[in-house]
Amino acid sequence: MEVIMDLRPLKVSEVNNYIKRLLLSDMVLSNISVEGEISNFKHHYSGHMYFNLKDEKGKIKAVMFKGDNEKINFKLDEGMKIVATGYISVYEREGEYQLYVKDIRSSGIGELYRAFEELKNKLEQEGLFSQDKKKQIPFMPRKIGVVTSSTGAAIRDIITIIKRRFPPCNILIYPTLVQGINAPEEICRGLEYLDSRDDIDLIITGRGGGSIEELFAFNDEKLARTISKLKTPIISAVGHETDFTIADFVADLRAPTPSAAAELAVPDVMYLLKELDNKYDELKSIINKKIKAYKLELENLDTKLNLYSPLNQLKDKKIEIDNFLRDLTYVMEKKLNEKKAEILELKGKLELLNPNIAIDKGYGIIIDNRGKLVKSIDSVKLGDEIGIILRDGKVLSRVENIDEGEKIDEFNL
């Protein structure tokens, strides 16, 4: 049994509005790219464009307002294959849904773009872009293999910059096509060949700027897989700063341009030399400072050592001894002089007693006949012969008289 809900009938405009809101709230329809061929194209005098997009099985109405279509840089025409991006909504007055186009790309490019996105997502899911797969770019490669066209600007830029930054670096070029259907295959062969050699430290592959179609060789799936299998680190350098290719995502390092790849590949020798010389200066200054410090310490120790040296004590003792010696000499000399003076005095006295002196003055010495001195009257008798010794001879005499008379105590000369 069928139950019929008894609802209030809606007005046409309410239905249309309801559908419109439904469409606008849909995730897919509110931001959609539609591929198709242009038909029934009208560029209205108001500036808006009206046309249909169709394929073999159907068509959809489309509108592109003036403000949006002014931005397209190519002319739309009947039969043209395009990708239109925008949203789907309802034109309520006609009860028609249509595509409100905000942007249009030519379909050839659209396909490339979609292929790119699909491949990118696929490879990303497989983990080909994973950061832990990235190999370290060597700091100072001895030989760099370059896979690119031998006639393009890219190889010239790369060589010029590598030679300028790091002249000792060797470069081996594997020339290939860099666009067109055969390019990916050739590039893959070049990469595999260079990778099989054991003298290549780093590979650079890429090309100079070009249209999306021209750069598309670097969005090839086989190339991406080849790159991801390389054992040699690789830098990709495709087109300009704004161009991203699958090769860029798989490579170990993406350089925005071929010139930049060269900059990233080798260090700057001038900078290295400066850095190196700074280190050398630092090394010398540290060791000099150290040696100076040791020298100073040594000098300090030497001073201390001298202070406590037995030699030094010996010196002191020597001075002491010298002083003693001087004192001793002084005392001795003094004593000697005193004795000398004493002797002189004695000598004087002695000289006074010398009989010869008295004789010289006219005194005589009396001796008996035995030659003995006659000092007293008791030593002679009357008649004895005595001799008188005078200065110049001897007088022989005879004692005739002895007078005990005045006594002379001392013979004072």
Place this chain on the structure above:
Amino acid sequence: MNLTYEEAILELEKILDELESDDCTLKESIEKFKRGVILYNHCKDLISKAEGEIKILLEDEENTKEETFSMEV
């Protein structure tokens, strides 16, 4: 000496740190200094080597040969 430039620089930096730290005897310091000079010379040699070659691979009948690449061509 087989050290790469980075290895040599790293060792040189280590030596500088050690010398600076003041923990070593005079003899050790002199030894380290000598080693530092050797490392310095090694690094300098590595970056002052003769100009590298630029070659291009040419293929003919499955033979690959290398030829000097001239930018003028």
